[in-house]
Amino acid sequence: MRARNLEDGILPPAAEEQLTELVRRGPVRIERIVSHGHCSAPGFWYDQAENEWVLVVRGAARLEYDGGETLALNAGDCVEIPSHQRHRVAWTDPERQTVWLAVFWR
Numbered sequence: 001m002r003a004r005n006l007e008d009g010i011l012p013p014a015a016e017e018q019l020t021e022l023v024r025r026g027p028v029r030i031e032r033i034v035s036h037g038h039c040s041a042p043g044f045w046y047d048q049a050e051n052e053w054v055l056v057v058r059g060a061a062r063l064e065y066d067g068g069e070t071l072a073l074n075a076g077d078c079v080e081i082p083s084h085q086r087h088r089v090a091w092t093d094p095e096r097q098t099v100w101l102a103v104f105w106r
Contacts, residue, residue, distance in 0.1 A: 028103065
Protein backbone atom coordinates (compact mmCIF):
# COMPACT_ATOMS: atom_id res chain seq x y z
CA MET A 1 0.00 0.00 0.00
CA ARG A 2 1.13 3.51 -0.74
CA ALA A 3 -0.64 6.84 -0.71
CA ARG A 4 -1.06 8.76 -3.94
CA ASN A 5 -1.75 12.45 -4.37
CA LEU A 6 -4.46 13.50 -6.80
CA GLU A 7 -2.20 16.32 -8.01
CA ASP A 8 0.72 14.00 -8.93
CA GLY A 9 1.46 13.82 -12.64
CA ILE A 10 -0.63 16.77 -13.76
CA LEU A 11 0.94 18.09 -16.95
CA PRO A 12 1.07 21.71 -18.12
CA PRO A 13 -1.93 22.86 -20.20
CA ALA A 14 -2.16 21.15 -23.59
CA ALA A 15 -4.42 20.97 -26.63
CA GLU A 16 -6.30 18.00 -25.17
CA GLU A 17 -7.74 17.31 -21.74
CA GLN A 18 -5.63 15.03 -19.57
CA LEU A 19 -7.49 11.87 -18.52
CA THR A 20 -5.94 9.53 -15.97
CA GLU A 21 -7.65 6.33 -14.84
CA LEU A 22 -6.94 6.04 -11.12
CA VAL A 23 -8.92 2.91 -10.21
CA ARG A 24 -10.92 0.22 -12.02
CA ARG A 25 -12.65 -2.42 -9.90
CA GLY A 26 -15.49 -4.44 -11.36
CA PRO A 27 -18.22 -2.06 -12.51
CA VAL A 28 -16.54 1.02 -10.96
CA ARG A 29 -13.99 3.31 -12.65
CA ILE A 30 -12.46 6.46 -11.13
CA GLU A 31 -10.75 9.04 -13.33
CA ARG A 32 -8.97 12.33 -12.87
CA ILE A 33 -9.68 14.80 -15.67
CA VAL A 34 -7.67 18.00 -16.10
CA SER A 35 -9.19 20.73 -18.30
CA HIS A 36 -7.82 24.16 -19.17
CA GLY A 37 -10.39 26.00 -21.23
CA HIS A 38 -11.50 22.72 -22.82
CA CYS A 39 -15.15 22.08 -23.62
CA SER A 40 -17.24 19.69 -25.68
CA ALA A 41 -17.30 20.26 -29.43
CA PRO A 42 -20.34 22.14 -30.75
CA GLY A 43 -23.25 19.73 -31.12
CA PHE A 44 -21.50 16.93 -29.16
CA TRP A 45 -23.42 15.30 -26.29
CA TYR A 46 -22.24 12.63 -23.87
CA ASP A 47 -24.84 9.83 -23.71
CA GLN A 48 -23.15 7.28 -21.48
CA ALA A 49 -24.32 3.80 -20.52
CA GLU A 50 -22.70 4.37 -17.10
CA ASN A 51 -23.81 6.57 -14.20
CA GLU A 52 -21.32 9.32 -13.36
CA TRP A 53 -20.58 11.30 -10.22
CA VAL A 54 -18.22 14.21 -10.77
CA LEU A 55 -16.48 16.55 -8.32
CA VAL A 56 -14.63 19.72 -9.27
CA VAL A 57 -11.53 19.58 -7.07
CA ARG A 58 -10.19 22.92 -8.28
CA GLY A 59 -11.07 25.39 -11.01
CA ALA A 60 -14.52 25.99 -12.47
CA ALA A 61 -16.77 24.55 -15.17
CA ARG A 62 -20.27 24.62 -16.61
CA LEU A 63 -22.24 21.56 -17.65
CA GLU A 64 -25.12 21.82 -20.09
CA TYR A 65 -27.93 19.30 -20.23
CA ASP A 66 -29.97 18.40 -23.30
CA GLY A 67 -32.96 20.66 -22.95
CA GLY A 68 -30.96 23.80 -22.14
CA GLU A 69 -30.35 23.64 -18.37
CA THR A 70 -26.84 24.68 -17.33
CA LEU A 71 -25.07 23.98 -14.07
CA ALA A 72 -22.13 26.08 -12.84
CA LEU A 73 -19.56 24.11 -10.83
CA ASN A 74 -16.79 25.54 -8.64
CA ALA A 75 -14.19 23.84 -6.46
CA GLY A 76 -15.97 21.49 -4.06
CA ASP A 77 -19.16 21.19 -6.14
CA CYS A 78 -20.31 17.74 -7.23
CA VAL A 79 -23.15 16.31 -9.26
CA GLU A 80 -24.52 12.88 -10.15
CA ILE A 81 -25.34 12.33 -13.81
CA PRO A 82 -27.59 9.30 -14.44
CA SER A 83 -26.82 6.98 -17.33
CA HIS A 84 -28.09 8.25 -20.68
CA GLN A 85 -28.60 11.79 -19.35
CA ARG A 86 -27.36 13.74 -22.36
CA HIS A 87 -24.88 16.38 -21.25
CA ARG A 88 -21.84 18.29 -22.40
CA VAL A 89 -19.06 20.39 -20.92
CA ALA A 90 -20.05 23.89 -21.99
CA TRP A 91 -17.06 25.71 -20.44
CA THR A 92 -14.00 25.27 -18.25
CA ASP A 93 -11.88 28.09 -16.86
CA PRO A 94 -9.35 29.22 -19.51
CA GLU A 95 -7.21 31.02 -16.88
CA ARG A 96 -6.42 28.00 -14.68
CA GLN A 97 -6.62 24.24 -14.75
CA THR A 98 -9.85 22.60 -13.69
CA VAL A 99 -9.29 19.26 -11.95
CA TRP A 100 -12.24 16.85 -11.90
CA LEU A 101 -12.65 13.58 -10.03
CA ALA A 102 -15.12 11.37 -11.89
CA VAL A 103 -16.60 8.08 -10.68
CA PHE A 104 -18.40 5.86 -13.21
CA TRP A 105 -20.50 2.77 -12.46
CA ARG A 106 -23.21 0.61 -13.99
